[in-house]
């Protein structure tokens with residue numbers, strides 16, 4: 001099966017510094033891959049190499065089966081790219097700009113008109129075709145940026161921080177648009193915004209110091225967020241000694257003010273039995289709920305505890 005993107009053993013050095021270190025991954029149709037990483041992790045370098053704007057030191061990049069180094073023109077036909085700052089001309093109208101972009105993709109005549117009309121429709125731009133881009137809100141300018149990226153109907157769309165600087169309503173609209181586009185294309189979404197990944201993506205990949213340190217589905221990520229502890233709140237004082245013997249319970253911490261943290265085995269949630277006992281004791285159970293790690297906590301945990309490997313020794317001389 002041909003992957004929409006296949007990256008294998010990708011390296012990029014800037015002098016002695018290895019910015020992208022042995023990165024391999026694939027992207028399939030219908031996937032929205034969140035590409036996360038702290039500043040300087042190597043996201044932009046990886047994106048630029050995939051888009052054919054930066055030469056790798058070594059490695060393989062296939063876009064829909066086409067090698068971007070051997071056949072850049074063909075491979076770029078399959079790619080749509082929205083950089084962090086949308087590449088829009090403020091002095092042109094939306095129609096003029098999209099027609100100009102279409103011509104850059106060698107679209108002419110009826111095909112050009114149809115492509116512009118379709119991109120405008122998909123991005124909700126039908127009513128603003130005659131307006132100057134410079135007069136549009138930032139959210140609409142972002143839509144124009146996405147429209148230029150999908151104009152030639154590429155298999156893969158790469159979006160770099162697409163919601164930065166937008167207000168909450170615009171953010172919701174752009175995320176909705178991304179999810180919609182994800183049904184027919186493969187999308188890579190580079191972002192610092194962790195909730196964006198949960199809301200818009202089907203898979204998440206974390207890059208840290210040039211290396212991929214996590215590659216998981218959103219379901220897998222949700223599992224990681226499920227910590228193995230419960231928070232219990234009671235009006236009275238429960239008999240903690242008794243609770244410590246419940247199957248699966250590892251430890252109970254008294255947090256004060258009638259709140260307790262109950263640590264348990266990952267595969268044995270003792271909530272039901274603990275509830276029965278506390279209610280039986282008449283200790284005034286107010287609530288008991290699983291504790292969840294935030295995505296920030298997972299991100300910090302993964303990037304702090306990542307086991308990194310030395311870069312390719314023979315490449316470091318380049």
Ligand SMILES: Nc1ncnc2c1ncn2[C@@H]1O[C@H](COP(=O)(O)OP(=O)(O)OP(=O)(O)O)[C@@H](O)[C@H]1O
Pocket residue numbers: 014017019037038039040041042043044045046
């Ligand atoms: N042209 C360059 N010359 C030298 N070093 C560079 C160059 N471009 C990037 N770097 C370095 O390579 C590393 C990765 O940078 P890159 O821009 O790919 O990271 P990033 O994850 O996109 O970061 P950010 O989110 O801050 O844009 C950083 O240490 C950066 O300083």
